[in-house]
Amino acid sequence: MVTSVYASQSLLLLVQPSCLKRRLPTSKKLIISSGSVFTIGHKSKSKQPMVTFRNSKRDANADFEAGKRLYLGMDFGTSGARYALIDEEGNILAEGKRDYSSFMNKEKVDLVQSWKKTLFSLLGDVPVSLRSNIASISVDGTSATTMIIDGKTGESLSKPFLYNDSCPDALPLVKSIAPENHTVCIGSSTLCKLVSWWNSCGSNKDSVVLLHQADWLSWLLHGKLGVSDYNNALKVGYDPEIDSYPPWLLAQPYSFVLPSVQAPGTPIGYMKEDVRTNFGFSENCVICTGTTDSIAAFLAARATQPGKAVTSLGSTLAIKLLSTRRIEDSRYGVYSHRLDDKWLVGGASNTGGAVLRQMFTDDQLEKLSEKINSSEASPLDYYPLLSVGERFPVADPDMQPRLHPRPESDVEYLHGILESIARIEAKGYNLLKDLGATPVEEVFTAGGGSKNDKWIKIRERVLGLPVHKALQTEACYGAALLAMKGSSLKGR
Numbered sequence: 001m002v003t004s005v006y007a008s009q010s011l012l013l014l015v016q017p018s019c020l021k022r023r024l025p026t027s028k029k030l031i032i033s034s035g036s037v038f039t040i041g042h043k044s045k046s047k048q049p050m051v052t053f054r055n056s057k058r059d060a061n062a063d064f065e066a067g068k069r070l071y072l073g074m075d076f077g078t079s080g081a082r083y084a085l086i087d088e089e090g091n092i093l094a095e096g097k098r099d100y101s102s103f104m105n106k107e108k109v110d111l112v113q114s115w116k117k118t119l120f121s122l123l124g125d126v127p128v129s130l131r132s133n134i135a136s137i138s139v140d141g142t143s144a145t146t147m148i149i150d151g152k153t154g155e156s157l158s159k160p161f162l163y164n165d166s167c168p169d170a171l172p173l174v175k176s177i178a179p180e181n182h183t184v185c186i187g188s189s190t191l192c193k194l195v196s197w198w199n200s201c202g203s204n205k206d207s208v209v210l211l212h213q214a215d216w217l218s219w220l221l222h223g224k225l226g227v228s229d230y231n232n233a234l235k236v237g238y239d240p241e242i243d244s245y246p247p248w249l250l251a252q253p254y255s256f257v258l259p260s261v262q263a264p265g266t267p268i269g270y271m272k273e274d275v276r277t278n279f280g281f282s283e284n285c286v287i288c289t290g291t292t293d294s295i296a297a298f299l300a301a302r303a304t305q306p307g308k309a310v311t312s313l314g315s316t317l318a319i320k321l322l323s324t325r326r327i328e329d330s331r332y333g334v335y336s337h338r339l340d341d342k343w344l345v346g347g348a349s350n351t352g353g354a355v356l357r358q359m360f361t362d363d364q365l366e367k368l369s370e371k372i373n374s375s376e377a378s379p380l381d382y383y384p385l386l387s388v389g390e391r392f393p394v395a396d397p398d399m400q401p402r403l404h405p406r407p408e409s410d411v412e413y414l415h416g417i418l419e420s421i422a423r424i425e426a427k428g429y430n431l432l433k434d435l436g437a438t439p440v441e442e443v444f445t446a447g448g449g450s451k452n453d454k455w456i457k458i459r460e461r462v463l464g465l466p467v468h469k470a471l472q473t474e475a476c477y478g479a480a481l482l483a484m485k486g487s488s489l490k491g492r
């Protein structure tokens with residue numbers, strides 16, 4: 001079941017210059033009972049007849065252009081999920097977020113159910129009066145988050161393998177079938193997770209489908225099982241350069257479980273009737289293929305020239321450098337995603353915000369960061385990890401976390417951690433240059449860490465490069481741009 005369609009239209013050309021404007025000045029920012037925050041966009045300036053809508057449920061009142069097409073992007077990250085609803089100019093009309101924790105059953109962490117509940121809760125947070133204008137939806141998720149699915153019911157047959165889970169048991173076999181230093185030759189690759197499951201499950205494997213988190217969530221909306229995109233499928237071995245799974249992978253006994261692959265932002269089908277009627281979406285609402293969270297963050301930053309890069313400072317540190325040359329070397333956890341006719345070279349470290357969140361609340365991070373002297377180098381040398389193992393810029397499953405000695409001052413401690421993460425980021429970009437990628441000349445920042453101006457200053461000093469906060473820092477905005485691309489491909 002292998003087909004591939006490559007949408008030649010460049011996403012970046014679709015995004016109107018006007019969308020380089022900052023966010024819409026919002027007329028309202030409402031906190032609603034579910035804890036989700038959404039903003040209603042400002043009055044449009046166009047000539048179209050204005051339709052004032054009232055959302056009785058949320059007492060929202062904004063003017064809205066009748067018939068205007070909207071695009072919904074949904075980002076499923078490590079700690080929670082977000083949505084952004086944009087118009088054709090890239091203006092944000094509504095946005096919201098949900099933490100998974102509100103759906104976690106403490107005794108049993110049922111991630112799959114929490115993702116599903118979060119998906120439909122977020123859909124329920126989209127302002128009712130805007131839903132019928134939504135022309136398309138795209139979902140991004142964490143990369144290599146692997147699900148073994150019952151091909152008949154769509155239900156998960158095992159616990160999902162998360163993006164940073166590692167299956168070293170499968171590595172020798174994977175290395176024996178894949179080219180040397182191929183992207184899949186790392187314990188956290190999707191292929192290692194598939195092989196590990198295949199070798200351990202024994203039982204009936206006939207109607208099994210492998211899906212990634214974004215694929216499965218999209219299936220809940222369009223109902224067509226077994227479809228992925230060439231970003232999510234990269235780490236199971238899909239080759240976006242030949243638009244196909246390579247022969248060495250198709251020759252494997254488990255190749256029948258592999259999903260079909262299309263370009264990110266490709267229309268897959270209309271929203272399922274039951275979901276559509278339940279939420280009040282249009283019968284023309286199309287669900288498109290998605291991408292991974294850090295690629296969605298790159299798209300959101302709208303970096304369009306080789307040498308521009310985006311660092312996602314989310315729960316993890318993921319770097320993406322736009323390069324004319326494809327680079328791949330699993331010894332360092334370096335791989336290249338395709339972005340139209342260029343390559344997003346990079347990797348994802350296990351360091352990042354999750355380590356910070358273990359020690360400080362977001363409020364403490366903000367207050368402590370204000371006291372940091374970012375122009376001064378911290379003498380502290382840490383390797384901030386939540387647990388043993390690193391993916392990039394060193395692929396070492398046995399790497400130990402290093403967060404001691406801890407100084408008396410929390411300001412100094414945080415400064416040391418932020419600076420140490422910046423050193424890992426710098427090592428990553430230097431490695432990409434050494435491996436032959438287009439040298440980085442400017443870095444945009446996405447993710448939760450992008451709100452930390454002191455950290456941006458520290459990173460500028462450590463990287464020796466201009467570092468900025470991206471105009472749009474949320475991956476869900478990038479997913480919304482993908483939805484817009486898909487809608488144009490559908491000719492809608």
Ligand SMILES: Nc1ncnc2c1ncn2[C@@H]1O[C@H](COP(=O)(O)OP(=O)(O)O)[C@@H](O)[C@H]1O
Nearest residue numbers: 077078079314315353354356357447448449452
């Ligand atoms: N002011 C801040 N400075 C540095 N990091 C921050 C700050 N505020 C939040 N974070 C970090 O941002 C991370 C959440 O970012 P987010 O992009 O939502 O992550 P993800 O989508 O990977 O779950 C948290 O781990 C948190 O520690």
Ligand SMILES: O=C(CO)[C@H](O)[C@H](O)COP(=O)(O)O
Nearest residue numbers: 142143163292294316318348
């Ligand atoms: O760290 C992660 C979760 O946030 C993922 O690994 C991240 O998506 C990076 O993977 P990719 O480069 O394939 O997008």
